[in-house]
Amino acid sequence: MGKFQKKRGASTPEISTASLPDIIFMLLFFFMVVTVLRDSSLMVDLNVPQATELTKLEKKSLVNYLIVGKPNAAYRELYGTKPRLQLGDKFAELTEIPLFIEQHRQKVQERDRGQINSSLKVDGEVTMGIITDIKTQLRKSGQLKVNYSAKPEVQ
Secondary structure (H helix, E strand, C coil): CCCCCCCCCCCCCCCCCCCHHHHHHHHHHHHHHHCCCCCCCCCEECCCCEECCCCCCCCHHHEEEEEEEEECHHHHHHHCCCCEEEECCEEECHHHHHHHHHHHHHHCCHHHHHHCEEEEEECCCCCHHHHHHHHHHHHHCCCCCEEECCEECCC
């Protein structure tokens, strides 16, 4: 028969770190895929009015934003200081609203097209005449669900 040897100093084996870079890269790719980046950058100065009765919109993908305000400092030399309409990432004319609405409708699934909202983000110093013209263009394009963006009133 053979001799049995005693284990000297029973210790746990080292943990292998060979797969650690693979795990880190998988996490990195996961967060890169699921992160949603901002659709457009703000090209106008915007100070939305305050309100007391606010309702949060549920599905942000069904909302198209029409932003109205004076161009910010980077665009003031080119566009002046009169309030301008921003659709997505560019300044637009009022006549471009129906095309903008139709392009948004095409991106949305057919079953959700009746739930599309247009949200007006308007600077507090913009006159109501521009807003009326925008609402007329929205009506002509068949977009009847319109809301105004506001920030909560500070008490």
